[in-house]
Amino acid sequence: MSKAMQQRPLKVMIVDDHEVVRMGLRMLMENQGGLRIVGEAGTAAEAVEMSLSLRPDVVLMDVRLPDESGIEACRKIRSAKPGIRVLMLTSYSDDEAIFSSILAGASGYLLKRLEAEQLYRAVIDVGQGKSLLDPTINQAVIKRIQEICNGGPGRGIDSLTEREREILKLIAAGLTNREIADRIYLSEKTVRNYITSIFDKLDVSHRTEAAVYYLKRKKKEEE
Numbered sequence: 738m739s740k741a742m743q744q745r746p747l748k749v750m751i752v753d754d755h756e757v758v759r760m761g762l763r764m765l766m767e768n769q770g771g772l773r774i775v776g777e778a779g780t781a782a783e784a785v786e787m788s789l790s791l792r793p794d795v796v797l798m799d800v801r802l803p804d805e806s807g808i809e810a811c812r813k814i815r816s817a818k819p820g821i822r823v824l825m826l827t828s829y830s831d832d833e834a835i836f837s838s839i840l841a842g843a844s845g846y847l848l849k850r851l852e853a854e855q856l857y858r859a860v861i862d863v864g865q866g867k868s869l870l871d872p873t874i875n876q877a878v879i880k881r882i883q884e885i886c887n888g889g890p891g892r893g894i895d896s897l898t899e900r901e902r903e904i905l906k907l908i909a910a911g912l913t914n915r916e917i918a919d920r921i922y923l924s925e926k927t928v929r930n931y932i933t934s935i936f937d938k939l940d941v942s943h944r945t946e947a948a949v950y951y952l953k954r955k956k957k958e959e960e
C-alpha cells in the first residue's frame with residue numbers, strides 16, 4: 738500500500754439490498770477512523786456501475802442481491818478495475834459461495850454475525866492489500882481448479898451432447914436453471930436433469946466448477 742493511501746481514509750462502498758442493513762454498516766464505518774463511505778448500492782447492477790465511477794478502495798458486498806449475485810458483481814468489478822478490492826459479506830456459510838467468491842477475485846468472505854470491531858478490522862486489512870481467505874481454503878481451491886483444468890477423472894467435455902454443451906455454456910455465463918429453461922424452451926426439471934448429467938460427465942459437483950472447466954477448455958481451444 739502506498740504512503741499516499743495510508744495518509745487518507747480508505748474509500749468504502751456498501752452493497753446490500755436492505756436499506757436498514759446499509760444504514761447500520763454506514764454508521765459502524767463512520768464511527769471508526771480511517772474509513773470514508775463514498776456510496777451505497779442495493780443491486781448488483783448499481784454496485785458495478787457505482788464502483789467503476791466512484792473507484793472505492795473496498796466494496797463491502799452482500800452475496801445475495803435481487804437482480805444478480807454479489808459474486809457475479811464482484812467478478813465484473815474486479816475484471817474492469819483490478820485495483821478495487823471486494824469483501825463479501827453474507828448471513829450464510831456456503832462452501833460453493835466461498836469457492837465462487839475466490840474465483841471471482843474477492844479478497845475475503847465474512848459472515849454478518851461477526852463483531853463490529855472484527856468487520857472494521859477486516860475492511861482495513863483488505864484495503865491495505867491483505868487477504869482474509871484462510872490458507873487451507875486457498876490450497877483446497879487451487880487443488881480443485883487444477884483437477885478441473887486437467888479434466889479430472891470424469892469422461893470430459895467431449896462426452897457431452899450438443900444440448901449439454903449448450904447448457905454448460907449458459908451455466909458459464911451465470912444463468913440460473915430457470916433462466917436457462919426460458920432461454921432454450923425447456924422445463925426447469927429437464928434442465929436440472931441435463932445439469933446432473935453434465936456434472937457426472939465432467940466429475941464436478943458445483944456450477945462454478947463446471948463453469949471453470951468450460952472457460953479453461955474454451956481458452957485452450959482459442960490458443
